Amino acid sequence: xxxxxxxxTTGIPMPAPDPGILARRQRIVDGLSALLxxxxxxxxxxxxxxYETDAFTAYRQLPLAVVLPQTTEEVAAVLxxxxxxxxxxxxxxxxxxxxxxxxPQADAVVVGLAxxxxxxxxxxxxxxxxxxxxxxxxGISGAVAHEGFFYAPDPSSQLACTIAGNIAMNSGxxxxxxxxVTTNNILGVRLVTLEGDILDIGGDALDAPxxxxxxxxxxxxxxxxxxxxxxxxxxxxxEGARPMLVGFAAPEDAGRCxxxxxxxxxxxxxxxxxxxxxxxxxxxxxxxxxxxDAAAMLIIEVEGSEEEIDRLLERISAIARQCGARxxxxxxxxxxxxxxxxxxxxxxxxxxxIADYICMDGTIPTGKLPMVLxxxxxxxxxxxxxVANVFHxxxxxxxxxxxxxxxxxxxxxxxxxxxxxxxxxCVEAGGCLTGEHGVGIEKRDLMREQFDETELAQQIxxxxxxxxxxxxxxxxxxxxxxRPAGDLPAAA
Amino acid sequence: MSGPIQAPADEAExxxxxxxxxxxxxxxxxxxxxxxxxxxxPVHGAAVGTGGLSGITLYEPAxxxxxxxxxxxxxxxxxxxxxxxxxxxFEPADWRGLLGSGxxxxxxxxxVAANLSGPRRLMAGACRDALIGVxxxxxxxxxxxxxxxxxxxVTGYDLVKLMAxxxxxxxxxxxxxxxxxxRPxxxxxxxxxxxxxxxxxxxxSAAAGSPYEISAAAHWPAGDGMPARTVLRLENFAPSVAxxxxxLARELKRHGAPDRLDEAASSALWRDIRDAAPLxxxxxxxxRVSVAPSRAPAVALALRQAGGAARLFDWGGGLxxxxxPETAEAxxxxxxxxxxxxxxxxxxxxxxxxxxxxxxxxPPAGPLAALTARIRAAFDPAxxxxxxxxxx
Ligand SMILES: Cc1cc2nc3c(=O)[nH]c(=O)nc-3n(C[C@H](O)[C@H](O)[C@H](O)COP(=O)(O)OP(=O)(O)OC[C@H]3O[C@@H](n4cnc5c(N)ncnc54)[C@H](O)[C@@H]3O)c2cc1C
Ligand SMILES: Cc1cc2nc3c(=O)[nH]c(=O)nc-3n(C[C@H](O)[C@H](O)[C@H](O)COP(=O)(O)OP(=O)(O)OC[C@H]3O[C@@H](n4cnc5c(N)ncnc54)[C@H](O)[C@@H]3O)c2cc1C
Numbered sequence: 001x002x003x004x005x006x007x008x009t010t011g012i013p014m015p016a017p018d019p020g021i022l023a024r025r026q027r028i029v030d031g032l033s034a035l036l037x038x039x040x041x042x043x044x045x046x047x048x049x050x051y052e053t054d055a056f057t058a059y060r061q062l063p064l065a066v067v068l069p070q071t072t073e074e075v076a077a078v079l080x081x082x083x084x085x086x087x088x089x090x091x092x093x094x095x096x097x098x099x100x101x102x103x104p105q106a107d108a109v110v111v112g113l114a115x116x117x118x119x120x121x122x123x124x125x126x127x128x129x130x131x132x133x134x135x136x137x138x139g140i141s142g143a144v145a146h147e148g149f150f151y152a153p154d155p156s157s158q159l160a161c162t163i164a165g166n167i168a169m170n171s172g173x174x175x176x177x178x179x180x181v182t183t184n185n186i187l188g189v190r191l192v193t194l195e196g197d198i199l200d201i202g203g204d205a206l207d208a209p210x211x212x213x214x215x216x217x218x219x220x221x222x223x224x225x226x227x228x229x230x231x232x233x234x235x236x237x238x239e240g241a242r243p244m245l246v247g248f249a250a251p252e253d254a255g256r257c258x259x260x261x262x263x264x265x266x267x268x269x270x271x272x273x274x275x276x277x278x279x280x281x282x283x284x285x286x287x288x289x290x291x292x293d294a295a296a297m298l299i300i301e302v303e304g305s306e307e308e309i310d311r312l313l314e315r316i317s318a319i320a321r322q323c324g325a326r327x328x329x330x331x332x333x334x335x336x337x338x339x340x341x342x343x344x345x346x347x348x349x350x351x352x353x354i355a356d357y358i359c360m361d362g363t364i365p366t367g368k369l370p371m372v373l374x375x376x377x378x379x380x381x382x383x384x385x386x387v388a389n390v391f392h393x394x395x396x397x398x399x400x401x402x403x404x405x406x407x408x409x410x411x412x413x414x415x416x417x418x419x420x421x422x423x424x425x426c427v428e429a430g431g432c433l434t435g436e437h438g439v440g441i442e443k444r445d446l447m448r449e450q451f452d453e454t455e456l457a458q459q460i461x462x463x464x465x466x467x468x469x470x471x472x473x474x475x476x477x478x479x480x481x482x483r484p485a486g487d488l489p490a491a492a
Numbered sequence: 493m494s495g496p497i498q499a500p501a502d503e504a505e506x507x508x509x510x511x512x513x514x515x516x517x518x519x520x521x522x523x524x525x526x527x528x529x530x531x532x533x534p535v536h537g538a539a540v541g542t543g544g545l546s547g548i549t550l551y552e553p554a555x556x557x558x559x560x561x562x563x564x565x566x567x568x569x570x571x572x573x574x575x576x577x578x579x580x581x582f583e584p585a586d587w588r589g590l591l592g593s594g595x596x597x598x599x600x601x602x603x604v605a606a607n608l609s610g611p612r613r614l615m616a617g618a619c620r621d622a623l624i625g626v627x628x629x630x631x632x633x634x635x636x637x638x639x640x641x642x643x644x645x646v647t648g649y650d651l652v653k654l655m656a657x658x659x660x661x662x663x664x665x666x667x668x669x670x671x672x673x674x675r676p677x678x679x680x681x682x683x684x685x686x687x688x689x690x691x692x693x694x695x696x697s698a699a700a701g702s703p704y705e706i707s708a709a710a711h712w713p714a715g716d717g718m719p720a721r722t723v724l725r726l727e728n729f730a731p732s733v734a735x736x737x738x739x740l741a742r743e744l745k746r747h748g749a750p751d752r753l754d755e756a757a758s759s760a761l762w763r764d765i766r767d768a769a770p771l772x773x774x775x776x777x778x779x780r781v782s783v784a785p786s787r788a789p790a791v792a793l794a795l796r797q798a799g800g801a802a803r804l805f806d807w808g809g810g811l812x813x814x815x816x817p818e819t820a821e822a823x824x825x826x827x828x829x830x831x832x833x834x835x836x837x838x839x840x841x842x843x844x845x846x847x848x849x850x851x852x853x854x855p856p857a858g859p860l861a862a863l864t865a866r867i868r869a870a871f872d873p874a875x876x877x878x879x880x881x882x883x884x
Contacts, residue, residue, distance in 0.1 A: 125697040126784040148703070170646045181644060183653065184621045197859040206613065206810045207782040209836040209854035210882070211662070211864055212620060215653025219646050239703045259554035265577065265674035265729075308732050363642040366555050395643035396555075435644035443647075450647055454634045458871070459649050465866035477648065 012059055012100075012441055015475050015483070017107035021064065021087055028085060028109070029065050035077045040115070042066035051092065051110050055157075056100035056442055063090065063104035068112045072190060072198055072228040075111065079226065080196030082109055088471050089194070091222035093134060093165030096157045098359060099440025101169060101221050105475060111226055113164050119143045120229065128187060128204050129234050133164035133227045137171075140232060149234040152179035155436070156345050164227045169438040170219035174344065175301075177394035178269040179235065181436070183218040188231035191217060191224070194467055204231050216462065221438050222473040224466040238303035241269065243340045244313050246320045247294030247327035251275065254296040255369040257323035258393045261300070261316055268316070272299040272344050273391035275373075278351075278401070281388055285350035288343030289336075291327040298393060299344055347390045348401070356406040357388075359399055360419045362426030363435035366396045372429050376400060376422055383418040385411070397435035398426065424449055439477045447479055456482055497523060497539040503561075503627065503635060503666040509540060510664065510876075511633025519879045522660040524563065524602030531591075531606075532659060532852045532881045534844060542601050545666055548572055550641060557641050559625065559669035562601030569600060573672065581673045582619045583610030585766045590778065591841055601665045607657030610766040611708035611725070614700065614807045616673065620656035625669035628655055630662070631872025641669050654867075660878040662871040676727035679707075680737055681758035682750035684722040689713060689789040689805070692722040695747045696808040697785060699724050702743060704736040710765045711805040713792070722747075725762060770803045774815035777842040779826055783835030785809030791833050798825030818843055823850040830854075851883035 021028070029043045042048055043065050052060045064087070069075045082089050088108035095102050104110050113134035121130040124147050131140055137158040140151040154173030155161055161171065167189065172181035179185070188202030202214040217224050248254045258271055274282065274290075274297045283290040291297060298320075302312040313330050320328060331337040351357050364372050373389070380387040380402065388401045400422055404415035423433050427449050434443055447456060460478060464470070470484055500506035513520050519537030542563035550559035553576045560569055566584060573579055584603050588596060602608075604626070609618040616622075625639035638651035655665060684695065692711035699706050708725040712718070724740065726733045741750055753761060764770070771778050779800070783791055788809035792802035800816030814837075816822045823839065823846065830837040839852040856864045868875070 123784070123786070124701055125694075125786045127697075127701060128784070149701075170650065172644050176644070180617065180621060183650065184617055193859070193863075195859075199860055199863070201860075203834055204784040205782040205835045206618070206807055207836075209838075210856045210860070211867060212607070212653045212657055213860075213863070213867075215620060215656070216649055216651070218653075219650045236701045236703050238705075262556060262674070263554055265677060267674065304732065305735060308735065311729070311731065363644050365552065365557075365641055367552055392644070397642075397644045430640070431642050432640055432645045432647045434647050435642070436646060438646050439648065447648065451637075455636050455638070456648075458630060458634070458636050459651070461870040462649055462651070462867065465863065465870045 013480060014059070014061070014105065014441070015480060017105060021107040024085070025064055028087060031081050031085065032065060032067055032078065032109070035081060036067055036069060036074055040068045040070065042068070051095070051104060051112070054095040054097045054100060054102040056098055056103065056440065059100060059103055059441065061104050061106055063108055063110045064106065066110040066112055068115045070115045072192060075192045075226050075228050076196040076198055078111060079192055079194050083194040083196070083469065083471065086469060086471065088474050090473055091164070091168070091226050093162030094136070094160045096161045096165065097169065097440055098361070098437040099434065099442040101438050101440040101473070101476060103441060113162060113228070116228060123204070124149065126204060127234050128231050130229060130231050131163060132229055134162050137161050137163060137166055144234050148237050150237050151232055152185050152235055153182050156348070163230050163232065167218050167227055167230060168220065168222045169436065172397070172436040174270045174272055174392060177271060177392070178267055183215065185233045186214065186218060186230055187233060189214060189217055189227045190229035191227055193225045194469070194471060199225070202231065221440065221477050223463055223477060224472065239305045240309060241301055241303040242309050242313065242331050243299050243301040243337055244316065244330040245290065245327065245340060246298045246300065246325045247291030248296045248324060249294070249326055251296040251373050252370045253324040254298055254393070255366070257298060257320050257325065258366060260319045260323060264315065264319060266302070266312060266315065268300050268302045268394070270299065270301040271392070271394040273297070273389070273393035274344070274347065275389040277386065277388040278347055278390050281354055282343045282347050282350045285353060286339065286343040286346050288339040289329065290343055294326060299340055351388055351401050351403070355403040357401040357403045358415050358419050359401050360422050361434050361437040362398050362423045362431055363396045364398060364426050364429045364431035366393065368429040372398070372425060375425055379421045379425065380418055383414045385415060385418055396431060420446060441476055444477060445479050447477070460484070497541045499541045499544045501544040503545060503629070506540070506545065506664060506666060507629045507633050507635050510629050510631065513538065513876050514631060514633050514874050517874050517876065519876050522664055522878050524599035524605065525565070525596040531840065533847055533883055535878050535881050537876070537879065540664070542599060542664070549667060550669065553578060556672040557624070557669060558672055559641065559667060560600045561667050562599060562665045564600045565597045566600060566603055567597065577675045578672045579675045580670055581612060581616035581622045583612040583766060584608050584619065585610045585768070587767060589772050590768050600668050604656055604665050604668050605658065605660050611710060611762055611806055614709060614810070615705065615707045620653050622670045623652050623656050623668060624671050626652050626655050626665055627667040628663035628665045631874060631877045635666070636663065639669065643671055659881050661868060661882050662877065664877065677729045678733055678755050679725060679727040679758050680733050680755060681726070681753040681761060682724045682737060682741060683753060684747055684750045686719045687711070687722050687747060688720070689792050689802070691747060692720065692805065693785055693788050693809040695722055695744055696724070698744060699740060700808050702740065704740050706740070708762060709808040711809070712770060713802055715801070715803065723761060723765070725758060765804065765806060768804065768813055771813055771815060774803060777816050777818045777823070777846060778840045779814045779816060779837050780840055781812040781814060781826070781830045781835055781837045782810065783812065783830065783833045787833035787835065788812050791829055791835065794829030794832065795826060798822055798829060800826060818846050820846070820849045827854065853882050855883050
């Protein structure tokens with residue numbers, strides 16, 4: 001183990017905490033308490049416990065302290081103070097990150113946005129909503145549903161995850177095939193820098209002047225500043241939407257079917273793929289009527305008027321039959337539609353009931369699907385494990401769930417190694433390490449699989465333009481040995 | 493801006509040219525089709541053309557992706573897509589008529605550098621939204637890849653977006669990869685005549701907020717003896733277009749009964765809107781003002797008070813094309829009018845004197861300016877890439 005690092009229980013190295021900061025803990029807490037009302041500063045061990053991990057539970061660490069600001073000005077004051085004290089900062093939304101994006105460090109202060117969860121303005125004419133950063137993804141849709149509008153990107157965690165977390169991770173969901181991901185649906189953010197500057201980037205117009213700073217803030221994993229507000233695009237919902245299920249005897253048939261649908265000029269709102277094991281696990285839990293005899297299944301949803309939906313689903317059915325579909329089931333009621341989606345959306349939860357698993361998140365060119373599925377099967381069998389595949393088939397975002405037994409210490413390690421091999425395979429196939437969960441700490445050390453040193457250095461210089469002292473979410477995204485040491489000059 | 497144009501034959505040679513320029517601190521004037529030297533501030537430097545970097549590198553119709561080297565004529569891309577019934581979602585404009593650079597061949601690199609997006613932007617997003625991967629050479633002469641050929645990618649920072657609209661000031665794009673859409677089976681337009689700006693914007697907002705998925709909405713205010721026209725476009729399978737046109741006309745009937753244009757007439761009209769045809773013969777400077785759509789009428793009013801005129805509203809009102817006198821005073825008034833409505837204005841066509849007197853692009857202010865400078869330095873520490881182009 002290199003000097004100055006500690007290991008989690010799973011072998012993920014973390015930078016050793018700065019003893020100087022630990023020694024100043026009381027002073028730092030006092031400083032924060034001078035800036036925020038007492039109940040917004042969390043210092044006791046008991047209360048800090050809630051922040052020691054996120055949905056990437058492999059690693060736990062109590063933070064130095066937690067603050068829960070309620071205004072942009074409070075965030076600015078806190079960051080200015082922590083910057084002056086050279087204390088690392090961990091921005092946090094709802095803590096649903098699956099890549100450890102919100103994991104703390106012993107010498108870091110967590111800045112949680114959960115209290116800033118209001119809708120500030122709705123504009124149905126311009127189709128925008130101005131919201132605070134801590135509002136949940138579903139909360140935005142909820143606030144505009146009465147006018148028939150919604151916020152499009154729909155991560156499965158949408159009930160809990162915050163818009164700021166979505167912005168940091170550029171989150172996506174099942175319906176992103178048609179509507180794009182977070183970056184395609186945000187018009188502006190209010191960003192607080194470490195110096196305590198409050199920047200309005202973008203706004204309510206479609207174009208902002210200057211460089212596309214919004215484009216890089218989105219997906220920056222909390223490393224450029226803290227987002228306190230966002231202007232999001234809201235869309236009018238289609239007249240109706242309906243899914244259908246198609247079961248296939250072979251994964252290749254399903255893959256071909258996806259290509260044929262798109263080739264015919266139809267872009268469904270969602271095309272989700274599940275393999276046999278995923279179908280079996282999910283059906284046992286949700287009883288959605290999934291075809292248990294299928295090697296692979298697609299859920300295809302289209303939108304429009306009743307007539308338009310009928311017509312599109314007929315066309316898709318014809319294509320699916322040509323591709324050798326075995327089962328075709330078009331939803332005929334709201335209840336059936338809900339059941340179909342319930343199955344898909346509970347795939348992770350259902351899997352968790354039968355086994356422990358790690359959820360990988362790579363993307364591949366969809367044309368490589370058959371090759372990747374075959375190779376993945378070999379990799380997983382090579383480790384003596386099983387894998388269930390849930391997959392956004394329209395856009396190539398794979399979610400292999402590698403099953404293992406948590407009580408078997410060796411298996412956990414094997415599962416992790418296996419997951420990494422799968423991600424390497426994705427990169428090899430022309431895809432990437434993560435399609436929506438982010439790099440966080442989980443995939444940090446795989447970054448060299450996708451980027452060379454020059455490319456990583458370019459990204460690091462960009463971070464330094466925002467964060468010259470490397471304080472914002474410092475142990476994430478980049479391999480630890482690439483972190484600049486000591487006090488750094490600005491980017492030039 | 494004289495001297496021969498260097499034309500590297502490939503990316504490696506281009507990187508070498510830039511590395512040498514970096515070592516010698518030589519400013520570079522990046523030329524795609526070479527048609528837009530008159531946009532932004534004039535660049536004084538050694539001319540480097542991307543013409544040697546040509547060709548489609550990847551086209552997978554079933555995956556909805558296409559990639560091409562920067563110097564590839566946009567027309568080559570469009571032809572390949574046409575043959576497969578596909579298109580670039582953002583409907584790139586052709587402003588050669590507008591800017592009088594008829595002989596130039598717009599390139600893929602120039603399209604990315606300008607983040608150029610046409611009317612379908614309203615529904616399908618901008619060039620930057622369709623751009624999923626880039627290769628570029630930074631100001632140190634290093635080759636950088638970012639993004640890729642897959643729709644979803646959150647591995648590291650999204651430099652792809654940053655490159656779009658950076659006008660060559662952060663890197664020289666050597667290859668770009670776009671996501672595509674199937675070309676719709678058919679299209680049609682509904683046209684209302686004689687609406688005021690306010691009515692027109694209200695109509696366009698109502699249409700864009702309906703479930704009928706209009707793919708574009710524009711308004712030509714009255715002028716040149718023509719009444720005002722307000723146009724909505726529908727693109728889809730034929731029965732859907734028919735159904736949606738009927739529903740829209742019914743829902744919007746308080747604005748009057750629209751005429752319906754079939755595919756041929758509709759396409760011709762939208763080509764004109766896309767290419768800003770109403771501005772072609774306008775005297776003076778040409779500006780683009782970006783605002784929230786509901787503010788467009790107020791901007792148009794302020795423009796008139798500043799001695800200019802709004803000639804075309806695109807993007808449902810979110811983009812106002814204006815003509816104005818070629819004076820610094822008019823420019824300042826337009827900037828103020830835009831800012832007062834929360835928007836900003838870009839000088840698209842103007843004399844060199846005007847472009848030197850007023851910044852063509854709205855300059856960032858305060859801490860944003862400092863941050864922009866640091867970002868620029870992170871990519872181009874010696875400031876050799878199109879220096880001054882964006883006004884920095
Ligand atoms: C069951 C489950 C299903 C999921 N499904 C999906 C899915 O379908 N699609 C998908 O994309 N993701 C999914 N995720 C992952 C996760 O929900 C997303 O990454 C989400 O965007 C995280 O939001 P959060 O508010 O929980 O952020 P957190 O986990 O708190 O933080 C995530 C990142 O955002 C940063 N951050 C948080 N707030 C701010 C701020 N105000 N300013 C700057 N940075 C900030 C953090 O530092 C961290 O890097 C799923 C997670 C779970 C547990
Ligand atoms: C304000 C504005 C003005 C326009 N003016 C014109 C015009 O005069 N003629 C026209 O045909 N279209 C124009 N367009 C439309 C559109 O940009 C072009 O159709 C086409 O995309 C330009 O390609 P080009 O190769 O001719 O660009 P060029 O004029 O060669 O270059 C455009 C800009 O991009 C930079 N650039 C070019 N290639 C690269 C690269 N590979 N990497 C980095 N930077 C690069 C150039 O330095 C320049 O700043 C304009 C668009 C806008 C927004």
